[in-house]
Structures are given as structure tokens and as C-alpha cells.
Amino acid sequence: MENHPKLFLASSSTVPFSSNMNGVFYNRIVPEPDGIIKVKDHSFSKSLVSMKNEVKSGKKKGDDQMKTTKPRIAFQTRTKVDILDDGYRWRKYGQKSVKNQKFPRSYYRCTHLSCNVKKQVQRQSEDEGIVVTTYEGRHMHPVEKHSANFEQILNQMHIYPPF
DNA sequence: CGCATTTGACCCGCGC
DNA sequence: GCGCGGGTCAAATGCG
Numbered sequence: 001m002e003n004h005p006k007l008f009l010a011s012s013s014t015v016p017f018s019s020n021m022n023g024v025f026y027n028r029i030v031p032e033p034d035g036i037i038k039v040k041d042h043s044f045s046k047s048l049v050s051m052k053n054e055v056k057s058g059k060k061k062g063d064d065q066m067k068t069t070k071p072r073i074a075f076q077t078r079t080k081v082d083i084l085d086d087g088y089r090w091r092k093y094g095q096k097s098v099k100n101q102k103f104p105r106s107y108y109r110c111t112h113l114s115c116n117v118k119k120q121v122q123r124q125s126e127d128e129g130i131v132v133t134t135y136e137g138r139h140m141h142p143v144e145k146h147s148a149n150f151e152q153i154l155n156q157m158h159i160y161p162p163f
Numbered sequence: 164c165g166c167a168t169t170t171g172a173c174c175c176g177c178g179c
Numbered sequence: 180g181c182g183c184g185g186g187t188c189a190a191a192t193g194c195g
Contacts, residue, residue: 092169093186093187094170096184107187
């Protein structure tokens, strides 16, 4: 896992770009007041809309009262590979094919001890150049690599509820 | 040897 | 109740 492209995100006032680097096009996140996050793909100058949801994490095998709500952020990236390096280490724990989609969806979990942040990656079926990554939960530990820091950007956009 | 990935089984909610 | 779709587990396998 050396030559995977880095995931670069920029807040709305920085980095004019229309180029790609290592197959990954820069995206720009534009926060909206209604909680909708729009990811603009400048390389194709069309607006890709993602959503922020509140997800109820279900009860675990007999347990209850784990009704915490987690932030869930999805964005789309135009890239050739689906493994985007966002600075965290992920362990893949599942892969399922989704109905009406020709490409399977992969499930990852943060490998940090007692950090149950999850993400899932799926490729668009009609345009296989687009990869949708959905993050669920919030890291409560520092990043392990110092590349573009997704958390920092999200934090400064005030889209996380205080934990 | 220690970790990550693979992959079918399992589980659970939901609609019929 | 049963099947289906989606999410997770875990044993086997792979790899540095």
C-alpha cells in the first residue's frame, strides 16, 4: 500500500484546481447551512451532492442503550482506485455486492484500538470513474500519518456535534 | 510471526 | 414465516 493516492480536501476558500495528481482529482467541500455537504468536483465542473445523516447505531447482540447517533458524511471522488489514503489506517471487514450496482461495496473499520469509526467505499456503476466514500463516526485519536487531515477540515466546518 | 485481507456464513430488519 | 437486501463476523489465507 505505498502508491495509493492521497485524499486531498480543501476548505472552500483555498486551492483553485482543475488538475489531478496521481489519478485523484482534488475535491472541494462546500458546507451548506442546512447541513448538506456538497462536494464539488472541479475536474468535471459538476456538483456532486452528498448528505450528512444522523445514524442510529443498532444494538449489539442483546445489548441495548447503544442508541448513539453518529455523523455520517459521504462524498464522491473521481479516481481510478478506491483506496483513498486519508491519514488513518483501515482494516477491511467486509465486502458485499449491492443490488442494481455492478461494483461491490467495501466496508472498512479504523484499526485504532477502541475506535469504531467505519467507512464504506463503493464505485458508481454508471460511471466507474467515481468512487463514493461514506464515513461514519468520529475519530477520537490523532491521525497516524500526516497527510491531508480530513478531521481538521470537518472540524473547522462545524459539522460535527460535540461529543 | 504478526498483521491485513478474503470470503462465505451469519444476523437482522423489513416487506410481502 | 420466509426471502431478500444490507451489514458484520470470523476462520482461512496471504503477505511483508
